[in-house]
Amino acid sequence: MVQIFFAYFALVSIAAGILTVSLRNPVHCGIALLVLLGHVAGLFVLLHAEFVAVVQIIIYAGAILILYLFVLMLLNLKTEERYFHRRHAWYITGVGALTVELLMVLLASRFGGAKGPSTVEAVEQIGNSMAIGILMFSDYLLPFEIVGIFLLGAIVGAIVLAKTPSPADLSGKDR
Amino acid sequence: MYDLIVTLIPMFPLLAVLANGLNVMLGHRYSHEIAHRLAWGSVLLSFLCSIWVLGQTLGHPDPRTVIVYRWFFGADLTVNFGFLIDPLTCIMLMVVTGVGFLIHVYSVGYMHGEEGFTRFFAYMNLFMVSMLLLVMGNNYVVLFIGWEGVGLCSYLLIGYYYDRVSAAKAATKAFVVNRIGDAGFLMAIFLIFANFGTLDYTDVFAQAGKLDPTMATAIAVCLLIGAVGKSAQLPLYTWLPDAMEGPTPVSALIHAATMVTAGVYMVVRNHAIYDLTPDALMLVGVIGGTTALFAATIGLVQTDIKRVLAYSTVSQLGFMFLACGVGAYAAAIFHLVTHAFFKALLFLSAGSVIHALSGEQDIRKMGALWSKIPKTHGVFLIGTAAIAGFPFLSGWWSKDEILGHAFTHGHYVLWALGATAAFCTAFYMSRLLYVTFYGESRVDHEAAHHIHESPNVMIVPLMVLALLSVVGGLIGVIPGGLENGWFQQFLQPVVRSTGAGGEAAHEEGHLLAYILMGVTTLIGAAGWFTAHYFYKLKPEQPDLLMNRMKGAYTLLLNKYWVDEAYDKAFVEPGKAVGRSFDKMDQAGIDRAVVAVEQVTDLSAAGSTWVEKHVIYSGLNRIGYSNHLAARVLRRLQTGLVHHYAAILVAGLVVLVNLIVLFLWLGGAS
């Protein structure tokens, strides 16, 4: 059962990804990205990471993608005749295929690594959110705070960059 | 105290040398007045010290050694810088410092106004130091130092007028001929060391008896070679006449009174060795006798006043060697002392004559000077009388003692040589006197105007020497009578003979001695009378005789052509060898230099080519290749970000492949 869902989610994700990078109209690309994000969330659910899946939907699909679509429409770029660098396409694709090939060879090997404490059963007992919350606010508190500051910086930067320049800014004189 | 005084004797002149020498080198900081006072003052002080030492030695005539310091030493040999004071040394000291002092004083007047005044006195004092070391040394090394030192000073002083080519040549000749003698002397020193293991006189003479006769002869002959060189005997005498190029005081001091007597002193000092070899002694006597006669014959016809005196010196030195050869060492030293008096007197008065005539030295241009320079004439007369053997003057006593000793010990041939030489001596000295002072004046018109007596500073020493020439011989007869005066008694401990030439003959009787004395006097008188005949009574005779005996005359006038013979035999070949070496040098070196030049040129051209075509072009190409590479690589900088991203990805791909291939696959699966 799980394999069927996995196959579905995986194939659609890959298809959506390919569509995102190859469609002509940018808005179509955005829609494809949305599909991708949703199915990636589905993969997360299959992996018993419900909290992450939900966050993916809410933040990624619900905020970031919206932002992209807003900016797309704001700028209203013309779609041009030649929308990709033709020469590069072939080179990159070839090399990329090679790398994937190598990775497949890799995948035949055993994956090592120490097993952690949070087995699926243990997590299901308290629920994924709580488990993540406990861990986040104890072991990973510092990165959490730093990310907060980072987001603050991003906000400030985005606002400063994107606001309509005042006439003084445009003329370049000191205020 | 004694040691101090003895050490001071050579110290005083040494200090004067340093002062005057530094003065000359630093540009004459003080005047000539101070310079000459330093010079003769130091010699006077040495003389006074020598008198004191003599007084001390009169009390106890045993030899006393004064070691100044231990000079060098090794396993086998220790050489000290030390002095030996015994009666012989005292006598020599008195002669050297006394006569030296008088000559220094005389020089103040003679060298007055010369530009090299201070230099002259510096050299003279240096000579005094060397001579004092020579006579005072207690071992062969100190003797040799003095020996070489006097040779050096002789060179410096003969060549005093260094801008005269003849003077420079004469100085070189003196030094070179001396050197030949010195080679023999060194051989003797080596032999002495090899046989005795020490170089101190006392040790050597004490062990002298252990020598086998052949070795003793060898050492004696080698020493003799040295003495022959230094004292201008046959065959190494040629330098002395030429040495007259130097100023007259130099001739007086060095070539009459002191340096040339060093050979005699050395033979007497080493009598312990000579007494062991009658053969060597005979050789000494023969050399002395033949030289005496040989030089006297040359002196018969010379025309330069100083040359005559020079040959006379050679001849008189021959007498001294003759005396040593017959074992009469004390007589040799006695004659050395009297000869110092009258020869110095003669030279200095000759200098006075030359000074009066403004530099004229040719006796053919003199004459009738007795009234014009009476004092000089007086002292010259006394000197001539002394050397000719005028009765009761100093020369008479000493010469007679030598000839008497020779005869009484059976050396009749030597006696005959000496007697003939004495005849010649009397003749040529009287001839000199007559031609210079009597007869008609042949003086140059110009010089005649300026004839003047010498100043007192020159006359007074002459007078002192004249007095010594008159009474100096008496020390040989008072108080013990003939050949047994104070002098001989004083020297007795030193010249005590151990072998041949003993004093046994003295007992033979005084009658023979008086007869011989009479014969000697007659010979002297005959010599004088012959001169009187030729130059006063019948003045035309000399020319007639000369024409009749043209061959003999030319032979004598040209000094038997000995100088020319030496020149052809030794000097010219030597020069030819030098020239051939020079040519070889030039041919070889010139060719080598040219070859080097060519090689250098080639290599320079090669280097230039390499530089241009290899290095520079290489460098240029490197730089240019940089340029090319840059031009190619520059196109990476497109300014387009996605190109950069592509390159990033390419690098990433390569890295991942590498890691996968080599790390993971190599290790894991």
Next chain:
Amino acid sequence: MVPVSAYVLVSAILFVTGLAGVLIRRNFIIVMMSVEIMLNAANINLVAFAHHLDSLGGQIMALFVIAIAAGEAAVGLAIIIVVFRGKLATNVDQINLLKW
């Protein structure tokens, strides 16, 4: 039971797809979307291994990645707005002031 290698494979394919998009597309915004795809691929990898190794660290890391992606998207789009406001260029080919 799905082996973890399957998830890794999916992640790899998505990553390369995103990378291709970054390099090929000429539109800035599509390029940024491709970057989002790459980030998602990384997330899948992280969560897959978190599940495989029974550790929640991977999931927490995935949360952080999402947060960072949000911030980066905001700033990047702001830059694009600034660039295009002055009509400096309409596609990546024309932003080449760094050209030699």
